[in-house]
Amino acid sequence: xxxxxxxxxxxxxxxxxxxxxxxxxxxxxxxxxxxxxxxxxxxxxxxxxxxxxxxxxxxxxxxxxxxxxxxxxxxxxxxxxxxxxxxxxxxxxxxxxxxxxxxxxxxxxxxxxxxxxxxxxxxxxxxxxxxxxxxxxxxxxxxxxxxxxxxxxxxxxxxxxxxxxxxxxxxxxxxxxxxxxxxxxxxxxxxxxxxxxxxxxxxxxxxxxxxxxxxxxxxxxxxxxxxxxxxxxxxxxxxxxxxxxxxxxxxxxxxxxxxxxxxxxxxxxxxxxxxxxxxxxxxxxxxxxxxxxxxxxxxxxxxxxxxxxxxxxxxxxxxxxxx
Amino acid sequence: xxxxxxxxxxxxxxxxxxxxxxxxxxxxxxxxxxxxxxxxxxxxxxxxxxxxxxxxxxxxxxxxxxxxxxxxxxxxxxxxxxxxxxxxxxxxxxxxxxxxxxxxxxxxxxxxxxxxxxxxxxxxxxxxxxxxxxxxxxxxxxxxxxxxxxxxxxxxxxxxxxxxxxxxxxxxxxxxxxxxxxxxxxxxxxxxxxxxxxxxxxxxxxxxxxxxxxxxxxxxxxxxxxxxxxxxxxxxxxxxxxxxxxxxxxxxxxxxxxxxxxxxxxxxxxxxxxxx
Numbered sequence: 001x002x003x004x005x006x007x008x009x010x011x012x013x014x015x016x017x018x019x020x021x022x023x024x025x026x027x028x029x030x031x032x033x034x035x036x037x038x039x040x041x042x043x044x045x046x047x048x049x050x051x052x053x054x055x056x057x058x059x060x061x062x063x064x065x066x067x068x069x070x071x072x073x074x075x076x077x078x079x080x081x082x083x084x085x086x087x088x089x090x091x092x093x094x095x096x097x098x099x100x101x102x103x104x105x106x107x108x109x110x111x112x113x114x115x116x117x118x119x120x121x122x123x124x125x126x127x128x129x130x131x132x133x134x135x136x137x138x139x140x141x142x143x144x145x146x147x148x149x150x151x152x153x154x155x156x157x158x159x160x161x162x163x164x165x166x167x168x169x170x171x172x173x174x175x176x177x178x179x180x181x182x183x184x185x186x187x188x189x190x191x192x193x194x195x196x197x198x199x200x201x202x203x204x205x206x207x208x209x210x211x212x213x214x215x216x217x218x219x220x221x222x223x224x225x226x227x228x229x230x231x232x233x234x235x236x237x238x239x240x241x242x243x244x245x246x247x248x249x250x251x252x253x254x255x256x257x258x259x260x261x262x263x264x265x266x267x268x269x270x271x272x273x274x275x276x277x278x279x280x281x282x283x284x285x286x287x288x289x290x291x292x293x294x295x296x297x298x299x300x301x302x303x304x305x306x307x308x309x310x311x312x313x314x315x316x317x318x319x320x321x322x323x
Numbered sequence: 324x325x326x327x328x329x330x331x332x333x334x335x336x337x338x339x340x341x342x343x344x345x346x347x348x349x350x351x352x353x354x355x356x357x358x359x360x361x362x363x364x365x366x367x368x369x370x371x372x373x374x375x376x377x378x379x380x381x382x383x384x385x386x387x388x389x390x391x392x393x394x395x396x397x398x399x400x401x402x403x404x405x406x407x408x409x410x411x412x413x414x415x416x417x418x419x420x421x422x423x424x425x426x427x428x429x430x431x432x433x434x435x436x437x438x439x440x441x442x443x444x445x446x447x448x449x450x451x452x453x454x455x456x457x458x459x460x461x462x463x464x465x466x467x468x469x470x471x472x473x474x475x476x477x478x479x480x481x482x483x484x485x486x487x488x489x490x491x492x493x494x495x496x497x498x499x500x501x502x503x504x505x506x507x508x509x510x511x512x513x514x515x516x517x518x519x520x521x522x523x524x525x526x527x528x529x530x531x532x533x534x535x536x537x538x539x540x541x542x543x544x545x546x547x548x549x550x551x552x553x554x555x556x557x558x559x560x561x562x563x564x565x566x567x568x569x570x571x572x573x574x575x576x577x578x579x580x581x582x583x584x585x586x587x588x589x590x591x592x593x594x595x596x597x598x599x
Binding site for chain 1: 435436438439441442443444445446447448449450451452453454455456527531534535538539541550553556557560561564567568571574575576578579582583
């Protein structure tokens with residue numbers, strides 16, 4: 001209960017940041033050359049000024065900036081993200097359609113980076129300055145330096161073009177009409193390469209942090225005590241070192257959630273996944289500012305939600321925090 | 324001097340310096356080796372590397388010399404990495420120094436702004452900035468600097484929080500020195516080493532952000548950027564994959580160089596940690 005209260009207090013503390021983001025972005029977008037109506041008129045192949053003025057009145061674009069900002073914030077409170085003139089439906093439903101692909105991609109990448117980063121970090125720390133450590137640390141450095149979109153393209157060349165093991169892009173083969181397990185398997189094959197691509201840099205960061213944190217914990221007194229009790233090395237690592245070494249890893253998830261969402265813009269574009277990131281890219285190109293603002297709002301909510309979970313996890317791993 | 328010595332004795336740091344030095348050299352000699360416009364038509368498009376002795380790295384889908392774009396691209400990457408890092412570090416230091424030095428309301432307000440920037444996925448913010456202000460080189464550089472500063476601010480603030488309690492700061496206060504003098508002449512020099520080390524991370528991030536933006540064709544199309552070339556190569560990926568592969572290796576090696584130099588600096592400036 002105390003734990004939940006603590007996490008809720010942290011959640012409330014992130015509200016000012018959220019409001020700042022929304023107000024800042026709204027004002028920033030006022031500086032954008034051309035609004036939704038201009039984009040619409042361009043799509044219709046031009047039109048006269050009277051129609052444009054009518055449309056502006058319809059979308060409420062003729063009001064003052066302050067009035068529109070107030071109206072915008074109020075609509076957000078009621079979870080109304082506005083209307084996308086480009087897609088011809090509410091922004092909320094456009095975003096909801098695209099959310100599952102991004103969530104799957106992010107969760108997959110997070111799981112892969114976290115578990116493999118943990119395993120590799122532990123191995124490297126157990127064999128510090130020996131060849132497994134050198135190998136793993138070098139791999140980590142190279143993964144860190146690899147641009148994700150380039151890795152994705154090269155993976156497509158190798159696995160889709162030459163070996164033909166995995167699809168090069170898209171999200172499930174609708175034409176095949178799979179159901180049940182076959183559909184899940186089908187979707188999974190489309191996600192393997194994007195997940196690996198997105199996870200690469202986080203794997204590199206995670207294994208480095210895990211290694212450093214293991215090395216730090218290994219030298220502490222309670223580990224010596226455990227060793228003096230005659231516990232086996234495996235048990236010491238699994239029961240005593242790991243739990244403490246995991247704290248910085250959990251912090252990492254909270255810190256990197258935003259970066260990962262940003263990375264999904266590029267990865268979804270490489271693999272033509274119909275996700276939130278690609279929607280963001282498309283709305284930049286199409287000047288669909290309502291949708292862009294909606295995506296930013298939802299992304300910020302996602303980051304805040306991830307950090308809420310991280311706070312809960314953190315308190316669970318380290319009871320001292322709840323106090 | 325001791326730090327320089329430690330840096331030169333560290334094989335990791337030297338390897339990084341060599342890689343980074345190679346990129347700098349490429350940038351310097353680019354106009355001498357390839358005096359012609361790297362974005363100009365050079366020959367028949369899509370010649371494989373080695374197929375024509377005139378183009379030892381081949382030509383891209385528009386018939387432009389890949390080697391020339393690679394050399395001139397080194398200038399763009401270093402320019403963007405360097406200037407954007409400078410912008411990010413300056414903003415970060417100002418925010419962090421003011422927040423850490425004054426504390427209280429100033430700290431709360433500045434840290435809320437920092438949090439806001441950190442809650443927002445930085446590539447998404449970069450997209451918004453480019454959508455609003457356009458994508459010429461200057462705008463892109465400033466935009467990258469504007470999205471990359473929050474970690475620098477947090478780091479500087481943490482350093483200031485511990486340093487401002489030191490006796491020498493109190494002694495300076497007693498002498499009646501101004502706050503500006505205290506912040507910039509007394510505390511900042513001591514807070515700087517970890518920030519300089521972190522600047523290498525910012526530079527790596529800046530180069531990656533620009534190349535990703537260029538890959539999406541949202542950066543300046545009129546400069547020979549490595550990311551641009553990878554994006555162009557995407558259209559012929561299935562057959563002429565070398566167009567995308569070659570500039571990607573250049574990005575990878577540059578970032579590797581920057582990270583290794585950063586790691587070497589860290590080891591040299593924090594000798595206690597060097598044994599790890």
